[in-house]
Amino acid sequence: MKSITKQKPFDEIKEQLADFDRVFIVGCGTCTTMLKTGGVDQVAEMREKLQELGKRVSGEVVIPTACDEMTEAVMKENSPAIENAACVLVMTCALGVHRLSLYLDRPVIPALDTLFIAMEDTPGYFHEVCAQCGQCVLGETAAICPITACHKGLVNGPCGGTNNGKCEVDKEKDCAWTLIYQRLKEQGRLDLMRRYFPPRNYQVVPRPRTLKIP
Amino acid sequence: MVFRDVLNSGKFVVTSEVAPPKGTNLDNLRHHIDLLKDKVDAINVTDHQSSVMRFPSIGGCLAIKEQGGEPILQMTCRDRNRLALQAELLLAYSRGIRNVLCLTGDAVPVGDHKEAKGVFDLDSVQLLKTIRLLETGKDLGGNDLDGAVEFCAGAIVTPEANPIEPQLIKFEKKVEAGAEFFQTQGIYDLDNFGRFMEYARQFPVKVLAGIILLSSARMAKFMTENVPGIFVPQNLIDELAAAPKGEALSRGIEIAGRMIATLKKDAICDGVHIMAIGREEVVPDILAAAGM
Numbered sequence: 001m002k003s004i005t006k007q008k009p010f011d012e013i014k015e016q017l018a019d020f021d022r023v024f025i026v027g028c029g030t031c032t033t034m035l036k037t038g039g040v041d042q043v044a045e046m047r048e049k050l051q052e053l054g055k056r057v058s059g060e061v062v063i064p065t066a067c068d069e070m071t072e073a074v075m076k077e078n079s080p081a082i083e084n085a086a087c088v089l090v091m092t093c094a095l096g097v098h099r100l101s102l103y104l105d106r107p108v109i110p111a112l113d114t115l116f117i118a119m120e121d122t123p124g125y126f127h128e129v130c131a132q133c134g135q136c137v138l139g140e141t142a143a144i145c146p147i148t149a150c151h152k153g154l155v156n157g158p159c160g161g162t163n164n165g166k167c168e169v170d171k172e173k174d175c176a177w178t179l180i181y182q183r184l185k186e187q188g189r190l191d192l193m194r195r196y197f198p199p200r201n202y203q204v205v206p207r208p209r210t211l212k213i214p
Numbered sequence: 215m216v217f218r219d220v221l222n223s224g225k226f227v228v229t230s231e232v233a234p235p236k237g238t239n240l241d242n243l244r245h246h247i248d249l250l251k252d253k254v255d256a257i258n259v260t261d262h263q264s265s266v267m268r269f270p271s272i273g274g275c276l277a278i279k280e281q282g283g284e285p286i287l288q289m290t291c292r293d294r295n296r297l298a299l300q301a302e303l304l305l306a307y308s309r310g311i312r313n314v315l316c317l318t319g320d321a322v323p324v325g326d327h328k329e330a331k332g333v334f335d336l337d338s339v340q341l342l343k344t345i346r347l348l349e350t351g352k353d354l355g356g357n358d359l360d361g362a363v364e365f366c367a368g369a370i371v372t373p374e375a376n377p378i379e380p381q382l383i384k385f386e387k388k389v390e391a392g393a394e395f396f397q398t399q400g401i402y403d404l405d406n407f408g409r410f411m412e413y414a415r416q417f418p419v420k421v422l423a424g425i426i427l428l429s430s431a432r433m434a435k436f437m438t439e440n441v442p443g444i445f446v447p448q449n450l451i452d453e454l455a456a457a458p459k460g461e462a463l464s465r466g467i468e469i470a471g472r473m474i475a476t477l478k479k480d481a482i483c484d485g486v487h488i489m490a491i492g493r494e495e496v497v498p499d500i501l502a503a504a505g506m
């Protein structure tokens with residue numbers, strides 16, 4: 001599982017940093033390193049760009065896995081440099097931003113947009129497979145998720161926009177329901193596609209979603 | 215006669231459709247309604263067709279009622295959640311609208327508000343079931359209604375879909391969910407449509423073949439290449455291309471009329487749904503070309 005991120009347009013980062021002249025930069029050694037959005041190289045590039053802008057970069061660190069609790073220790077180690085900065089620019093996914101904000105009194109500014117959670121199909125190709133809907137139907141859809149793979153998240157079969165196995169929003173994108181149909185057919189389980197799915201429950205865990213292990 | 219009775223009368227049924235304006239000037243819409251209301255059995259009003267924001271379908275249906283026609287309210291699941299859909303059905307019923315066509319709705323990014331949230335809280339099958347539930351005096355929350363609804367409910371099907379089997383499975387789900395009639399996506403290949411009808415005949419529903427007016431060879435080619443579920447055979451494209459300059463539209467009217475006449479003469483289906491897409495004023499000509 002990987003958290004998929006994309007760097008924000010630099011103008012947006014610039015605007016968010018407008019009031020801060022001294023910046024500490026944080027990257028992550030896991031997902032954003034793999035995505036090339038917040039690894040050692042991208043953090044160094046960001047440092048140079050900020051310096052060109054006339055900012056002072058008081059330090060930088062790439063945390064092994066920014067979203068886990070080890071992050072607290074890393075923040076402590078770097079506290080002199082962080083205290084020297086007016087804000088922390090974070091090149092991790094939003095989970096890392098949340099984690100950091102627990103330990104810092106400085107403003108925390110995300111440099112990335114967190115897009116989705118994905119699997120790496122082939123090197124460098126990330127594919128959203130689950131939207132954490134709270135009511136998994138993979139058992140009835142041949143392990144292809146209609147909530148994420150179908151543009152409209154339909155559970156009762158294809159819409160009228162399906163065309164030669166492709167989706168109406170993009171001729172390059174497979175229609176989820178053609179894939180589900182083909183795989184169920186191979187498995188001799190097409191009867192599952194005939195089954196009526198009632199309206200879904202969007203409040204399985206009402207937002208904000210939390211869970212405590214008993 | 216109310217539309218459900220027309221459907222069950224055994225007569226060859228004709229429906230057509232109008233598109234509401236982008237704005238509040240209803241002159242054109244009212245003009246099209248006047249042209250069509252006595253020529254067809256019912257008029258669909260599209261619901262933000264192609265995800266383009268417009269005057270609402272229910273507003274168009276009310277105009278049809280005011281002008282003495284029979285409306286079919288098109289409802290997509292793209293823009294409203296289950297509360298809003300149910301509420302609109304209550305409003306429609308209270309204002310005398312008795313026919314609803316249930317659709318999933320086009321995707322948001324194909325329209326003119328590309329950054330909007332697509333809702334799809336329900337899908338077309340669930341919307342059909344919802345209508346049947348509201349008719350029992352209950353809503354989707356399990357609560358009692360003070361005054362229920364009653365609708366003649368329909369849906370769509372794409373006989374040219376490829377692969378066809380997923381489409382047929384969904385068709386059957388719609389039948390089971392309570393669809394009484396189907397208006398099909400535009401069809402041009404009558405042999406293929408005939409095969410679809412042989413299959414569809416086993417279900418207790420009325421099928422109205424979708425007739426989309428071809429206005430030029432270019433448009434026909436464009437539709438075949440770009441519109442999901444539309445296939446215009448090459449001989450029709452050639453026929454349009456061979457029309458003398460300025461006469462492609464009348465050739466298209468002729469083709470549509472000829473198809474309708476064949477469907478009716480050979481009793482292939484129960485009727486037709488004519489989509490003139492922006493050229494509603496020629497629908498009477500199409501009917502005349504069909505000998506109706």
Ligand code: SF4
Binds near residue numbers: 130
């Ligand atoms: S149905 Fe799809 S989105 Fe829901 S839990 Fe299963 S894989 Fe995830």
Ligand code: SF4
Binds near residue numbers: 151175
């Ligand atoms: S074409 Fe297929 S994937 Fe795309 S919205 Fe329709 S059913 Fe879903």
